[in-house]
Amino acid sequence: MRKNKCTIQKITSSLLLLLWLVLNNAVASPPKSIKPAYGERVLIVVSSHENGFWLPEVLEPYQLLAEAGFKIDIASPEGGEGTARGRLSKQQLLWLESSPLKAQLQQSIPLSELMSKNYRAIYFAGGAGPMFDLVDNVAANEVTREIYEAGGIVAADCHGPAALLNVRLSDGKRLIADKAVTGKANIEEGSWARRNYPFLLEDKLTEFAGTYSAKEKRQVHVVVDQRVVTGQNPASAAPMAKELIMLLKRLAALAMN
Numbered sequence: 001m002r003k004n005k006c007t008i009q010k011i012t013s014s015l016l017l018l019l020w021l022v023l024n025n026a027v028a029s030p031p032k033s034i035k036p037a038y039g040e041r042v043l044i045v046v047s048s049h050e051n052g053f054w055l056p057e058v059l060e061p062y063q064l065l066a067e068a069g070f071k072i073d074i075a076s077p078e079g080g081e082g083t084a085r086g087r088l089s090k091q092q093l094l095w096l097e098s099s100p101l102k103a104q105l106q107q108s109i110p111l112s113e114l115m116s117k118n119y120r121a122i123y124f125a126g127g128a129g130p131m132f133d134l135v136d137n138v139a140a141n142e143v144t145r146e147i148y149e150a151g152g153i154v155a156a157d158c159h160g161p162a163a164l165l166n167v168r169l170s171d172g173k174r175l176i177a178d179k180a181v182t183g184k185a186n187i188e189e190g191s192w193a194r195r196n197y198p199f200l201l202e203d204k205l206t207e208f209a210g211t212y213s214a215k216e217k218r219q220v221h222v223v224v225d226q227r228v229v230t231g232q233n234p235a236s237a238a239p240m241a242k243e244l245i246m247l248l249k250r251l252a253a254l255a256m257n
Helices: 002-028 056-067 090-097 101-106 138-149 160-164 191-196 201-208 234-256
Strands: 041-045 071-076 119-124 153-157 222-225 228-231
Touching: 041 056, 041 138, 056 071, 056 090, 056 101, 056 234, 071 101, 090 101, 119 138, 119 160, 119 234, 138 153, 138 160, 153 160, 153 234, 160 201, 160 228, 222 234, 228 234
Parallel strands: 041 071, 041 119, 119 153, 153 228
Antiparallel strands: 222 228
């Protein structure tokens, strides 16, 4: 009996030592097969329409994505330089002058020339322009569908969700049909928008999406539904980008397992 007890103690001690070695080695030497969480490309799409895109909704997400280590491309329906609108702070202007974004906006990639397999996420910036040239844009709809169906993320802010209205998946179903979304609220639309837009974005999102929600004017509101991230207004651009980055990191971590 005593002999058996000694044998059990030796086995237990050996197992504890082995477990300590395994844990110690795992902490000191992480597996070499793990890939970096960053480095996948993100596509930012801006409008080519004469009414333009909202520059702060491009710059703020771009800054955050770049700081997080992502490579970013800028595309538009026609390519080249579009009309940037919206005021930047002095600090933002200084940053823009020394960043790659300035040249990328001047030489945006035509949507028809993109290869969707290069991108882990697509983000549509707002401004008045998307209400005119991104609602029924075939190339925009196609690249959005391909990125989403490949497991990527679709994001948009303010009037950017106009680009999601007519995106249909391979089964013919609208991308946003069962999704919770937000976008520019009717209470935030002025008289010019009501006279000139083909429709009010809230009305169409309410009609086509699973659910639409909004807060009061200029209040931050971001909605994340699986791999669709939307922001309500310019104030929501940076918070929306932070949610996008968190989701990108989460997907990257899952891909490593």
